[in-house]
Amino acid sequence: MNKQLPLAVIVVLILFALPLVLSNYGMRLTTEIYVMSIFVLSLGFIIGFAGLVSLGHAAFFGLSAYTVALLSKHVSTNTYFLILAAVLVAALMAFITGYLFVKTSGAYFLMITMAFSQVLYAIFHQTRSLGGADGLSVNASLDLGFGAIRGTYPMYYFMLICFLICYFLLHRYIHSPAGKATIGVKENEDRMKALGYKTRNYKLIAYTISGAMAGFAGALYAYFNHFVSPESLAWHKSGEALIMAIIGGASFLYGPPIGAAIFVVLQNYISTYTERWPIIMGVLFIALVLTRRGGVADVLNLLWRKLTGADRKESATETTPTVQSGVSKEGSGE
Amino acid sequence: MDYSILAVQLMTGLAYGMLLFMMATGLTIIFGLLNVINLAHGALFMVGGYVALTFVKEYTNFWIALLLTIVVMAIIGVLIERFLLNRMYGKEFEQVLLTFGLIFVLSDGAKWIWGSSPQAIPVPEALRFAVTIGDISFPAYRLFVVLIGCIFALILWYLEAKTRIGAIIRAGVDDREMLGALGINFKLVFTGVFCFGAGLAGLSGALGAPILGLYVGMDGDILILSLVIVVIGGLGTWKGAFIGAILVGMIDTLGRIWFPQISMAIIFALMVIVLLIKPSGLFGKEVKA
Numbered sequence: 001m002n003k004q005l006p007l008a009v010i011v012v013l014i015l016f017a018l019p020l021v022l023s024n025y026g027m028r029l030t031t032e033i034y035v036m037s038i039f040v041l042s043l044g045f046i047i048g049f050a051g052l053v054s055l056g057h058a059a060f061f062g063l064s065a066y067t068v069a070l071l072s073k074h075v076s077t078n079t080y081f082l083i084l085a086a087v088l089v090a091a092l093m094a095f096i097t098g099y100l101f102v103k104t105s106g107a108y109f110l111m112i113t114m115a116f117s118q119v120l121y122a123i124f125h126q127t128r129s130l131g132g133a134d135g136l137s138v139n140a141s142l143d144l145g146f147g148a149i150r151g152t153y154p155m156y157y158f159m160l161i162c163f164l165i166c167y168f169l170l171h172r173y174i175h176s177p178a179g180k181a182t183i184g185v186k187e188n189e190d191r192m193k194a195l196g197y198k199t200r201n202y203k204l205i206a207y208t209i210s211g212a213m214a215g216f217a218g219a220l221y222a223y224f225n226h227f228v229s230p231e232s233l234a235w236h237k238s239g240e241a242l243i244m245a246i247i248g249g250a251s252f253l254y255g256p257p258i259g260a261a262i263f264v265v266l267q268n269y270i271s272t273y274t275e276r277w278p279i280i281m282g283v284l285f286i287a288l289v290l291t292r293r294g295g296v297a298d299v300l301n302l303l304w305r306k307l308t309g310a311d312r313k314e315s316a317t318e319t320t321p322t323v324q325s326g327v328s329k330e331g332s333g334e
Numbered sequence: 335m336d337y338s339i340l341a342v343q344l345m346t347g348l349a350y351g352m353l354l355f356m357m358a359t360g361l362t363i364i365f366g367l368l369n370v371i372n373l374a375h376g377a378l379f380m381v382g383g384y385v386a387l388t389f390v391k392e393y394t395n396f397w398i399a400l401l402l403t404i405v406v407m408a409i410i411g412v413l414i415e416r417f418l419l420n421r422m423y424g425k426e427f428e429q430v431l432l433t434f435g436l437i438f439v440l441s442d443g444a445k446w447i448w449g450s451s452p453q454a455i456p457v458p459e460a461l462r463f464a465v466t467i468g469d470i471s472f473p474a475y476r477l478f479v480v481l482i483g484c485i486f487a488l489i490l491w492y493l494e495a496k497t498r499i500g501a502i503i504r505a506g507v508d509d510r511e512m513l514g515a516l517g518i519n520f521k522l523v524f525t526g527v528f529c530f531g532a533g534l535a536g537l538s539g540a541l542g543a544p545i546l547g548l549y550v551g552m553d554g555d556i557l558i559l560s561l562v563i564v565v566i567g568g569l570g571t572w573k574g575a576f577i578g579a580i581l582v583g584m585i586d587t588l589g590r591i592w593f594p595q596i597s598m599a600i601i602f603a604l605m606v607i608v609l610l611i612k613p614s615g616l617f618g619k620e621v622k623a
Contacts, residue, residue, distance in 0.1 A: 053427070100606060104613065107371050107569065111561045112432070112609070115602055118558045122598035187460060234556060238433065276446060282438030289431045290421060 015160055019153060028151045033264045034159040035220050036244070037257035038166045042213035043238075044245040044256030045170055049179070050206040051186035052102070055110050055119030059097075060090040060211040062233030063120060064218030065138075068128065069228045072140035079143050086219035087212050090271055094211020096203070102203045114235050125230040135229030138222045155224070162220060163257070166213055170227050171253055173209065182206050249295020258296050343587055349476035349545065351583025352483025356538040357556060358563040358575040359490065360531030365406040366570025367527050369426045371420065374433040376557025377440035378532050382539025383548045384448045387455050391487040396458035403540040404533045411532020415525045423521075441553050450550045455543040455591045479541055490572050503527065507570050559586065562601055566608045568618020577616060 019027055039061050046052040056160060064086035071082055101112050117237050124130050149158050173179045184192045185199045192199050219252040222228055231237065240263070248259025263281075293299060361375045372378075385406050389399030414436065422428040458477045464471040494500040506513045506523060513520050546552065563582050566572020582601055589597025608616060 060348075100610070104609065107365065108565065108609075108613075111371065111565055112605070115558055115562050115565075115605060119598045123595060126595045220475075235558070239437075242434070248450075257354040276442060278438040278442035279446070282435045282442065286418065286432055286435040286439070287436065289428050290418070292422075292425075292428070 002219075004012070008107070012164065012207045015164075016157075019156055024152055027156050029264060029268060031152075031156050031224065033257075033261045034163040034266060035217055035224050036241075036260040037163050038065060038220065039214055039217035040241050040244045040248070040256040041163075041166060041170060041243045041253070042210040042217065044248065044250040044253070044259075045174075045213070046202070046206055046210045047245055048250035048252070048255070049143055049174055050203055051105075051208075052203060052207060053106075053110050053242075054113040055121045055235060055242060056113030056115070057210075057214055057241055058233055058235065058237035059113075059117035059120050060214035061218035061221070061237065061241075062095055062117075062228070062230075063093060064215035065228040065232055066124065066136065067215075068140065068219050068222035069136040069138045070130070072138060073136070077140040079140070082140060083216070086222075088213045090215020090218065091208055091212035095208045098204045098207035098211070102200055102207060114238065115328050117233060121230055121233045121235075124233060131228070131230070133230060135227060135231075138226045138228060140223070142223050153289045159220060161222070161298055162216070163267040166216065167253065170209075172211070174253065176239070178202065178205065179262075231276045245295075246294055247288060249297030249299075249301075251294070252297040252301060254300075255295050255297030256301075262296065338621070341470050342472060343591060344584065345472050345476055345480070347584035349479045349483075349583075350587055351580040353538045353542045353545070354484060354556075354559055354563055355483055355576050355579035356534050356541075357401040357616070358560045359486075359572045360534040360549070361560050362564045362567065362570055362572060362575045363503070363527055364531045365564065367503060367510075368419070368429070368524055370429040370433065372433045372531065373430060373526075373557065374414075374436035374440060374556070375531070375535055376445075376553035376559060377437045378407060378410070378535035378546070379539040379542070379556050380553040381410070381440055381444050382536030383455070383543040383546075383552075384444050384453075384539075385523035385536065386540035387448070387453060387542055387548060390455050396455070398536070400540050406610050407536025407539075408533035409528045411529040411535075412525060414532070415528035419528065420521070420525075434468025437553065441550075445550055448548075452547055452549040454547040455540075457544045465570045475544060479545070482541065487572075487576055494572070539599065541606050562585050562605050564615075565605055566615060571615075574615055574617030 018030060022030060039057075042060075043054065043057045047052060067086040067089045068082050071085055076082070097113075097116055101109060101116075104112060125133055130136070140157075149155060174183070181192065181197055181203070182202045185197065185202050189199050192202075218232070221232070244259035244263045245256045246259070247262055248257065249255030266284075267277055267281070270280055274280075288295075357375065357379055359485075361372055364370060364372050364375075377507060382403055386399050386403040389402045393399055393402075418432050418436070419429050422432060457473075461475040461478050463474050465474050465477055466472075474523065475503060492500075494504065502518055505516075506520060510520065559582055563575055563578035565578075566581065567576070567578030581604065584600050585604065586597055589600050593600065612618075
């Protein structure tokens with residue numbers, strides 16, 4: 001791990017220096033990438049490290065965004081209060097639903113999370129007082145106690161720091177004993193059970209953390225976008241996040257942010273030329289899955305190991321081949 | 335509540351349930367045999383509806399259009415299985431991802447070809463009347479859909495219980511490896527089943543278009559309901575899909591009238607309750623869920 005520390009420092013420095021070369025548009029785009037990265041990171045975390053493939057993760061993202069919008073309208077516009085409330089709502093929702101859902105696995109988990117997010121979508125879509133199909137605008141600005149954070153530069157750095165904090169926290173969790181046990185549950189649940197681990201609890205904890213983080217991303221998104229629509233809860237949003245996580249490679253923590261960056265840049269670039277972005281994205285995605293190479297992070301990791309010749313010393317986490325291997329047995333419970 | 339209105343709504347719910355039943359059957363049999371949730375199934379339904387629309391405009395005869403749609407969708411199903419899923423044989427997660435990618439291709443393709451404004455297929459002329467019983471009158475087309483659904487259930491029962499194909503599929507759902515060991519070309523069976531499922535999605539899409547209309551985003555709506563049905567009924571069993579579809583069709587239709595804001599929530603609550611009491615679904619074989 002220490003070998004990668006200098007690399008990590010360089011990447012962080014580059015991210016901090018990026019505004020020197022980026023245009024205004026590029027900065028806004030990168031800021032959006034940070035917000036999405038937090039969201040995709042939370043999804044990649046449960047896919048790659050807990051073996052839970054969700055197609056309803058936008059439920060937490062959207063719910064928090066709505067929490068910010070509604071509370072800022074009716075209760076208070078204090079930034080700390082709003083973000084904390086949003087994260088708590090998402091965490092609580094993740095805990096309750098996780099308690100019910102984590103029992104299931106594979107195909108069932110995928111379907112039930114998808115259905116759940118769609119229920120929230122339907123409720124927000126059809127309730128007038130919650131904005132209905134038109135959505136809600138967010139009338140709060142980011143203020144941590146020393147003046148409002150607005151404008152391109154402050155937003156950029158604020159979101160970057162939020163992203164780095166989330167990344168660091170997840171990194172610490174994965175390398176903690178609880179995180180290692182979670183990976184163990186993903187790799188071989190029966191063996192972990194035999195060893196006396198309460199495997200369901202580890203999955204539930206991972207799911208709750210992930211939900212809270214998705215909620216954090218949703219709250220930030222509300223501030224970034226100043227507007228929340230029911231689409232932010234719908235399964236299309238979850239699906240996009242899933243695609244980003246898979247493009248990036250979910251078996252590494254740095255995969256999802258790479259996936260988010262590629263996705264958002266491609267989406268913006270291609271959308272200026274044609275309306276057919278979904279088809280292009282679908283075809284690209286299918287091609288990626290067909291090549292069976294895993295995500296970008298898997299390829300990068302392979303290159304890195306070839307360059308440094310450190311094939312053997314990698315920790316158990318890093319040699320997990322691809323996300324797919326961990327969940328390929330889904331549904332085959334015979 | 336006026337009873338005649340309730341009766342009409344029940345019939346509407348039943349008709350909707352039958353459409354969902356034909357959809358969910360494809361989904362559940364594909365899952366039972368291939369272990370793949372075909373996430374593109376809703377998109378196949380929608381494309382089926384649009385293809386039928388084109389044929390109706392071309393030939394003006396609904397019944398010819400219906401048959402042609404089934405053929406076209408079945409061919410699309412074969413292509414998907416042969417060229418995409420087949421390459422990922424044994425890797426179910428990748429296969430699910432493939433079907434997920436297909437959603438974007440199919441639904442955006444449909445938007446491209448047929449535009450994004452809502453459209454509808456007119457009810458075929460032969461069924462453009464109402465059946466009156468006492469002081470209640472039902473649209474004949476919906477009765478017809480219910481009838482088709484029931485006939486289809488009978489055909490399925492016959493296929494499953496009495497024919498060699500049914501026996502092969504039942505055996506395949508129980509133990510795939512054994513099926514191969516017995517000398518049955520299960521790759522062919524897989525292709526056949528996927529083709530069957532896609533054809534069914536096309537049939538229900540075409541039959542549903544006069545009732546539901548055709549609009550952008552209907553693929554998602556239908557897919558979610560079918561998934562719920564499959565979970566309630568149990569993966570891999572069409573009998574479960576039958577009961578589940580009727581339940582969901584009824585609740586969705588009645589819920590939209592009485593509790594428009596929470597009709598989805600009621601369906602979902604039903605699913606959670608079923609899962610908590612019987613994790614494998616109402617008719618599912620015992621799975622480690």
